[in-house]
Amino acid sequence: MQLASKGEAGFARHYTVLFGERWPELRQALVATSPKVLRVNGFASEAARLRDTRELTPLPRLPGCFRLESASERVTLGLDEHELLSAYVMDAASVVAARALQVRPGETVLDLCAAPGGKALVLLEALASAGNLTLNDRSRKRSARLKTVLRQYVPANVLDRVKLTAHDARRWGLYQPAAYDAILLDAPCSSERHVLGDPAELAKWSPSRIQRLASDQYAMLAAAATALKPGGRLVYSTCALAPQENDGVIERLLKRARHAVEVSPVSAPLGEASEYGWQIHPDRHGAGPIYFCKLTKAA
Numbered sequence: 001m002q003l004a005s006k007g008e009a010g011f012a013r014h015y016t017v018l019f020g021e022r023w024p025e026l027r028q029a030l031v032a033t034s035p036k037v038l039r040v041n042g043f044a045s046e047a048a049r050l051r052d053t054r055e056l057t058p059l060p061r062l063p064g065c066f067r068l069e070s071a072s073e074r075v076t077l078g079l080d081e082h083e084l085l086s087a088y089v090m091d092a093a094s095v096v097a098a099r100a101l102q103v104r105p106g107e108t109v110l111d112l113c114a115a116p117g118g119k120a121l122v123l124l125e126a127l128a129s130a131g132n133l134t135l136n137d138r139s140r141k142r143s144a145r146l147k148t149v150l151r152q153y154v155p156a157n158v159l160d161r162v163k164l165t166a167h168d169a170r171r172w173g174l175y176q177p178a179a180y181d182a183i184l185l186d187a188p189c190s191s192e193r194h195v196l197g198d199p200a201e202l203a204k205w206s207p208s209r210i211q212r213l214a215s216d217q218y219a220m221l222a223a224a225a226t227a228l229k230p231g232g233r234l235v236y237s238t239c240a241l242a243p244q245e246n247d248g249v250i251e252r253l254l255k256r257a258r259h260a261v262e263v264s265p266v267s268a269p270l271g272e273a274s275e276y277g278w279q280i281h282p283d284r285h286g287a288g289p290i291y292f293c294k295l296t297k298a299a
């Protein structure tokens, strides 16, 4: 008898081999979706932020974030006097990954796969009063959503320092080598949660999907490393569980000496270390999945 390697049965086999006895619980946590957090918009007025978070519990380890009690909790986001929304609802793990880049005011920053923009807002707030952010995404539809998010959350004078582009991230290194102080590469990935939630996706799943994505992710990561200035920082992240798309992609980059990057240690408020990076999984940490790795280019 031949065991299935594709479709729902192939998916179950693949992740059972990867996670062993842990898989049923992890699968359950993926299907259930963890509660998100409400992250206040640093550009909105303090009065609006206080008004809209008054009844929520702050998360001490994630400054500016408040707990939403259940995944289905509906929140009404209010506007401030300049018509900016007071908060953004997102996964706590995404906040952790975006903050790991430690963007500083005045830097030149690139978000290579930016839409719809939850992490881009975190980067932009960290830039504060000075610096430039380029937001790239190849999808026209998702970029339209990104534009809406920027309009809803960012004042016009700050938007002047934001550039939107729609290039293929795999080729970015050719366009702008050694140009950025900090780069976020939040790469397209397997997103097992999405696969589990979509019967059509699950039916056509195959291990070759992981290989194809890992190959694109490597091309994007190599391009990002080329686009970094000497001494620059790079955060590579995915919402995949498959190690081939996470530590596997990092390992491949580290083997090519010409990229001159090394892994920087991460200590985050949520999650656990992986071989090269950091992972936040919903069964263990109540958020994610997110994997990220921070790299620094030799000065």
Ligand SMILES: C[S@@+](CC[C@H](N)C(=O)[O-])C[C@H]1O[C@@H](n2cnc3c(N)ncnc32)[C@H](O)[C@@H]1O
Pocket (backbone or CB within 6 Å): 094, 112, 113, 114, 115, 116, 117, 118, 119, 120, 136, 137, 138, 139, 142, 167, 168, 169, 170, 186, 187, 188, 189
């Ligand atoms: C994980 S999502 C990014 C989520 C986003 N960083 C956020 O926090 O809202 C990955 C994005 O990569 C974009 N993408 C996929 N292939 C791409 C490519 N070759 N070049 C640039 N963007 C790409 C997709 O359109 C998608 O919006």
